Amino acid sequence: xxxxxxxxxxxxxxxxxxxxxxxxxxxxxxxxxxxxxxxxxxxxxxxxxxxxxxxxxxxxxxxxxxxxxxxxxxxxxxxxxxxxxxxxxxxxxxxxxxxxxxxxxxxxxxxxxxxxxxxxxxxxxxxxxxxxxxxxxxxxxxxxxxxxxxxxxxxxxxxxxxxxxxxxxxxxxxxxxxxxxxxxxxxxxxxxxxxxxxxxxxxxxxxxxxxxxxxxxxxxxxxxxxxxxxxxxxxxxxxxxxxxxxxxxxxxxxxxxxxxxxxxxxxxxxxxxxxxxxxxxxxxxxxxxxxxxxxxxxxxxxxxxxxxxxxxxxxxxxxxxxxxxxxx
Amino acid sequence: xxxxxxxxxxxxxxxxxxxxxxxxxxxxxxxxxxxxxxxxxxxxxxxxxxxxxxxxxxxxxxxxxxxxxxxxxxxxxxxxxxxxxxxxxxxxxxxxxxxxxxxxxxxxxxxxxxxxxxxxxxxxxxxxxxxxxxxxxxxxxxxxxxxxxxxxxxxxxxxxxxxxxxxxxxxxxxxxxxxxxxxxxxxxxxxxxxxxxxxxxxxxxxxxxxxxxxxxxxxxxxxxxxxxxxxxxxxxxxxxxxxxxxxxxxxxxxxxxxxxxxxxxxxxxxxxxxxxxxxxxxxxxxxxxxxxxxxxxxxxxxxxxxxxxxxxx
Numbered sequence: 001x002x003x004x005x006x007x008x009x010x011x012x013x014x015x016x017x018x019x020x021x022x023x024x025x026x027x028x029x030x031x032x033x034x035x036x037x038x039x040x041x042x043x044x045x046x047x048x049x050x051x052x053x054x055x056x057x058x059x060x061x062x063x064x065x066x067x068x069x070x071x072x073x074x075x076x077x078x079x080x081x082x083x084x085x086x087x088x089x090x091x092x093x094x095x096x097x098x099x100x101x102x103x104x105x106x107x108x109x110x111x112x113x114x115x116x117x118x119x120x121x122x123x124x125x126x127x128x129x130x131x132x133x134x135x136x137x138x139x140x141x142x143x144x145x146x147x148x149x150x151x152x153x154x155x156x157x158x159x160x161x162x163x164x165x166x167x168x169x170x171x172x173x174x175x176x177x178x179x180x181x182x183x184x185x186x187x188x189x190x191x192x193x194x195x196x197x198x199x200x201x202x203x204x205x206x207x208x209x210x211x212x213x214x215x216x217x218x219x220x221x222x223x224x225x226x227x228x229x230x231x232x233x234x235x236x237x238x239x240x241x242x243x244x245x246x247x248x249x250x251x252x253x254x255x256x257x258x259x260x261x262x263x264x265x266x267x268x269x270x271x272x273x274x275x276x277x278x279x280x281x282x283x284x285x286x287x288x289x290x291x292x293x294x295x296x297x298x299x300x301x302x303x304x305x306x307x308x309x310x311x312x313x314x315x316x317x318x319x320x321x322x323x324x325x326x327x328x
Numbered sequence: 329x330x331x332x333x334x335x336x337x338x339x340x341x342x343x344x345x346x347x348x349x350x351x352x353x354x355x356x357x358x359x360x361x362x363x364x365x366x367x368x369x370x371x372x373x374x375x376x377x378x379x380x381x382x383x384x385x386x387x388x389x390x391x392x393x394x395x396x397x398x399x400x401x402x403x404x405x406x407x408x409x410x411x412x413x414x415x416x417x418x419x420x421x422x423x424x425x426x427x428x429x430x431x432x433x434x435x436x437x438x439x440x441x442x443x444x445x446x447x448x449x450x451x452x453x454x455x456x457x458x459x460x461x462x463x464x465x466x467x468x469x470x471x472x473x474x475x476x477x478x479x480x481x482x483x484x485x486x487x488x489x490x491x492x493x494x495x496x497x498x499x500x501x502x503x504x505x506x507x508x509x510x511x512x513x514x515x516x517x518x519x520x521x522x523x524x525x526x527x528x529x530x531x532x533x534x535x536x537x538x539x540x541x542x543x544x545x546x547x548x549x550x551x552x553x554x555x556x557x558x559x560x561x562x563x564x565x566x567x568x569x570x571x572x573x574x575x576x577x578x579x580x581x582x583x584x585x586x587x588x589x590x591x592x593x594x595x596x597x598x599x600x601x602x603x604x605x606x607x608x609x610x611x612x613x614x615x616x617x618x619x620x621x622x623x624x625x626x627x628x629x630x631x632x633x634x635x636x637x638x639x640x641x
Contacts, residue, residue, distance in 0.1 A: 169347045169611040173592050266592045288478050301475045308470035
């Protein structure tokens, strides 16, 4: 061993003797490819996430369709030849256009009192999407803030768990009825009522996620180094949860829309002059027995199903893309 | 373990008391118009007399005390509007068994279909059984239950040749409601079992089992399934107890005289004693479900211990 080493050493010094100073030490030029190879990379989390998301063709197509749908609900009233969703339409003799089947004059037909279903469906989709998005944003803001504290600060865990048990067991119907008595039924009221009971589910979900990761080694290390709690939450915990939070939010939007259908079913929903998918489906349900009128149930259901499936698939695709393990 | 359980049960009673008090107070905030059918035609005196008869003029704490006193003597009060002067416990005793029977059968059905579905989907991940199952799950979740229940009834009842009026004794009449009610849960169990099984199948112990030369089927069912089933087991007692609540859609569609929709109806009719009775029942079910879920989880997975669950982590 020793012999080998000294042999190499001797050889090197022999080599060096023949070299000039300038050959031995030269400045390396900066080459980008070389720099890349040695581990430095301009990796950006969000850029990689978006790149990974765009690789999922199906989800991208659905996202485009969903955005087009959303834009269309807003521009539809301004297109030429549209009817007002609440106007009861009369024919030349002054009779209401009742239950006109889909055709040239009314693209999707009219309902039982003579309102244009095409206009009502788009107005309803707009209302329902608005409800879904507002509820989700509100729930996310309240739920994430409370959930993080609930999961991270041990002292409040007991109190919040008991509050959860209580709120979770109070029937939503009582709260909904009380709110609809106190406030006038409108989109804002409905959103408020749904958030009032919904935020705690979101908080519970976040709390469970935080509990799982709060004592991982990297967090313990941060704590030992004296990182303030706020920084641990924002820099260590939340980035880890981006993918699950995104998935949860994507699923909350259709859930809120579906919830609206249920609230309308039990008779606490929006008044009929604010069309929503819940209203429309409920009106259509009554007509299921006559085959000729079933279109009034099927069209709103198709839109609702499309929105739900899109959010489900986009949410899953985005959540996969947001997971750094799936980045190249 | 025993100490933990005793503590937890004691706390559950406290939670129940708080829930009942909150609901009791909320009910007293309801507008008084709802208590009378012809409110507009009544004089203020008549309204006062009416409220006094119902004991609503006493101060709130006195009302609450009276309610809990009655409750401890096993008296839930009498229904005022829903079925006038019939005791709440009698009404519930009539209705609960119907909902339990319906819910239990649908739970059994959804477990029997849903678990194998999830297992098969995980076994053939990304192949056609998985895709087919995913399609089914997405469809069930996307189409509102209110709509597909209707279609199932429409086509199912002509297929099975059953009338619109529900007959309790005829098993044929139970088929459709049970099947419709289980669909949502089939999707739920299938989806989550697949998720957990796929997650488990990347673990080291599975690799070891493979290296040992165990057959694929044996690994799937003896190793992966048992571990993947633990998180799901938590929901089963709750699902079982929740059968008491019934399904509002199904029971009104098939006119089954169960619990579904009863709560919404009595809240709207201001039948306070009924609301309190039902809320008590539901809250008990919720609290007990969580407790049994945790106990079952400990029994199935020896690594989980309850006593330390909250403090040490």
